[in-house]
Amino acid sequence: MSSPITIKKNLIIFHNPARDWTPIRQQLVKDFGQSIVLTYTMRKRLGFSTRYHIAWITIEDGVRYPEEQIHLDFYNEQAQSWFQLKYLNV
Numbered sequence: 501m502s503s504p505i506t507i508k509k510n511l512i513i514f515h516n517p518a519r520d521w522t523p524i525r526q527q528l529v530k531d532f533g534q535s536i537v538l539t540y541t542m543r544k545r546l547g548f549s550t551r552y553h554i555a556w557i558t559i560e561d562g563v564r565y566p567e568e569q570i571h572l573d574f575y576n577e578q579a580q581s582w583f584q585l586k587y588l589n590v
Contacts (some may be wrong), residue, residue, distance in 0.1 A: 505588065510580060512572040512588075513553075521570045524587045547579025548572045 504520055506513040514521040528536050528546075535541050543549045553569045574580040 507584070507588075510574045510577070512574070512580070512583070514570040514572075515567060517568060517570040527587065543575065546583070547576055548574040548583065 504516055506515065525537070532545065536545065539549050551571045551573065553571050555567045555569055556564045557567045558564050
């Protein structure tokens with residue numbers, strides 16, 4: 501089973517978007533207004549964009565299943581650090 505959130509350089513992956521990403525997205529709207537959900541605004545003001553992704557996860561005996569994910573692509577390390585400290589408490 502995948503971990504709930506994967507953090508890489510310039511990338512954060514939410515493996516369970518309904519549980520992990522949705523509350524953060526709602527908090528972003530509270531903090532910055534509804535326009536923050538627009539890709540251009542999010543990239544300009546927060547330094548990242550979001551994308552929906554389907555990953556095929558392999559478990560025992562080669563059985564595979566699709567996992568819906570949300571990827572946050574960061575444009576610099578400062579934006580990612582700020583996001584992690586403010587919204588992930590990492």
